[in-house]
Amino acid sequence: xxxxxxxxxxxxxxxxxxxxxxxxxxxxxxxxxxxxxxxxxxxxxxxxxxxxxxxxxxxxxxxxxxxxxxxxxxxxxxxxxxxxxxxxxxxxxxxxxxxxxxxxxxxxxxxx
Amino acid sequence: xxxxxxxxxxxxxxxxxxxxxxxxxxxxxxxxxxxxxxxxxxxxxxxxxxxxxxxxxxxxxxxxxxxxxxxxxxxxxxxxxxxxxxxxxxxxxxxxxxxxxxxxxxxxxxxxxxx
Numbered sequence: 098x099x100x101x102x103x104x105x106x107x108x109x110x111x112x113x114x115x116x117x118x119x120x121x122x123x124x125x126x127x128x129x130x131x132x133x134x135x136x137x138x139x140x141x142x143x144x145x146x147x148x149x150x151x152x153x154x155x156x157x158x159x160x161x162x163x164x165x166x167x168x169x170x171x172x173x174x175x176x177x178x179x180x181x182x183x184x185x186x187x188x189x190x191x192x193x194x195x196x197x198x199x200x201x202x203x204x205x206x207x208x209x
Numbered sequence: 210x211x212x213x214x215x216x217x218x219x220x221x222x223x224x225x226x227x228x229x230x231x232x233x234x235x236x237x238x239x240x241x242x243x244x245x246x247x248x249x250x251x252x253x254x255x256x257x258x259x260x261x262x263x264x265x266x267x268x269x270x271x272x273x274x275x276x277x278x279x280x281x282x283x284x285x286x287x288x289x290x291x292x293x294x295x296x297x298x299x300x301x302x303x304x305x306x307x308x309x310x311x312x313x314x315x316x317x318x319x320x321x322x323x324x
């Protein structure tokens with residue numbers, strides 16, 4: 098069974114602070130996706146990283162895929178209240194084929 | 210265009226009753242997934258349909274859970290003899306194909322409460 102562990106599970110910060118969310122596994126994935134979910138809605142894809150060591154930026158969000166393709170991180174610079182939500186990483190490939198294995202999520206609250 | 214829709218948005222039922230949850234995927238998407246999410250946690254995979262192939266049922270937690278997909282489009286997840294531990298948000302997602310790097314498009318979910 099492939100597992101993706103996210104940390105921290107909960108994070109409450111003030112507007113303007115920086116934060117990093119981690120997604121770790123002992124398994125190798127062919128790609129890793131990050132989703133954001135707001136209350137009452139389904140997750141929405143933010144980014145897909147494919148190559149080991151890859152870094153992608155989406156405005157104030159920076160996503161990195163580990164060199165060994167076993168882990169990933171999401172860094173948010175100068176967090177805004179609009180960043181509040183549940184962040185989910187999902188790995189594709191390995192034993193699960195093209196299926197996605199989701200992490201447990203990081204619930205972020207950004208206070209104004 | 211229309212996204213993935215699910216109905217009902219909320220369902221409250223009594224323990225032991227059967228429930229049916231519906232998912233309308235994005236038109237043309239061949240892959241359809243059902244997940245379960247408890248208390249804002251991560252997603253637990255339940256079942257996967259791809260075109261006319263036999264579904265991957267490996268995530269169904271018990272034989273009380275079943276799902277079908279008619280005509281390669283609409284899907285229904287049925288839970289028989291519901292238990293309190295079945296209470297969760299049930300999410301449906303569709304994808305253009307089963308190939309790699311495909312984004313999954315999620316519906317808003319059905320919140321199931323078993324009393």
